[in-house]
Amino acid sequence: MSDIAILTIGGTVIVPIQSEPDDASARRMRGRILERIEKTGARALIIDVSAMEIIDSFMSRLLAETARMARVMGAETALVGMKKEVALTLIHLGVRMDGVRTALSLEDGMALVSRGKGGDHDSRR
Amino acid sequence: MIPVAEDFGRDGRIREDLRLGRICLSRRLAVPVSTFEDIILARQRVKRLMVEMDFCTLARTRVITAVSELTRNIVVHAGSGEMTVFQSAPGSRLPLILCEFTDQGPGIADIFLALRAGYSTSDSMGLGLSGSRKLCKYFHIESTLGKGTRVIIAEWKTS
Numbered sequence: 001m002s003d004i005a006i007l008t009i010g011g012t013v014i015v016p017i018q019s020e021p022d023d024a025s026a027r028r029m030r031g032r033i034l035e036r037i038e039k040t041g042a043r044a045l046i047i048d049v050s051a052m053e054i055i056d057s058f059m060s061r062l063l064a065e066t067a068r069m070a071r072v073m074g075a076e077t078a079l080v081g082m083k084k085e086v087a088l089t090l091i092h093l094g095v096r097m098d099g100v101r102t103a104l105s106l107e108d109g110m111a112l113v114s115r116g117k118g119g120d121h122d123s124r125r
Numbered sequence: 126m127i128p129v130a131e132d133f134g135r136d137g138r139i140r141e142d143l144r145l146g147r148i149c150l151s152r153r154l155a156v157p158v159s160t161f162e163d164i165i166l167a168r169q170r171v172k173r174l175m176v177e178m179d180f181c182t183l184a185r186t187r188v189i190t191a192v193s194e195l196t197r198n199i200v201v202h203a204g205s206g207e208m209t210v211f212q213s214a215p216g217s218r219l220p221l222i223l224c225e226f227t228d229q230g231p232g233i234a235d236i237f238l239a240l241r242a243g244y245s246t247s248d249s250m251g252l253g254l255s256g257s258r259k260l261c262k263y264f265h266i267e268s269t270l271g272k273g274t275r276v277i278i279a280e281w282k283t284s
Contacts, residue, residue: 020168023161023197054168054186056193057252085186093190093256094242 012044044113045070050081060095080109150211159205164196187260194253195226203230221281233268
């Protein structure tokens with residue numbers, strides 16, 4: 001399957017996940033995101049999951065790990081647009097996305113990560 | 126024996142009927158599972174059938190997530206296996222979908238342990254089996270060491 005697009009706008013890396021990636025392309029996506037943050041010195045990462053119909057334990061772990069690695073590299077992550085059915089299913093599954101900020105829309109996500117820049121990492125909206 | 130609360134009601138009766146093989150099912154599709162791409166294919170096939178059967182989005186999301194977890198278990202632990210999907214007989218008053226996951230892998234030494242959230246023999250979060258059990262209305266597992274594992278999940282419409 002084709003690789004997931006990674007955009008850079010201003011100091012923000014934006015990743016709209018359009019399809020359901022298999023394990024290999026999801027792992028590749030993680031590597032490419034981190035590479036892009038490194039190359040651009042981005043301070044924010046927004047992963048748009050609004051097109052994803054399911055997020056299983058593998059994918060949720062991969063997303064959480066990506067966010068943690070991005071933070072180590074100095075970029076705040078926001079996961080935006082999760083469908084309510086996906087969120088409910090993740091809770092049922094027992095997945096905890098500790099340390100990952102979430103927002104309803106891309107716009108909210110932008111506001112969230114820009115506010116977080118250089119500030120208290122654990123502060124909530 | 127004191128019946129537990131979930132043994133009462135319609136869902137409990139359906140579970141019992143499934144356990145005893147009293148529900149007439151027709152085989153709809155089979156997907157061989159051996160690669161990570163097969164996981165996506167299995168998900169898509171089940172999704173299509175559930176859309177066709179007019180299941181709500183939440184039920185679909187729950188079941189397809191379980192399909193994802195259980196097919197990944199086959200790939201990771203057994204190397205290869207199969208998913209077979211059944212549907213209640215056409216015209217049945219109970220719209221029901223049942224997915225069976227079989228493999229001839231190493232089997233599970235301790236099913237109770239394997240069903241515990243957070244237990245994993247691979248480098249995963251250990252939520253695949255325990256989570257799938259919570260995501261579907263019916264869940265059945267049997268495993269023989271050295272012979273393989275069989276997991277069955279089923280979902281039906283509530284109304």
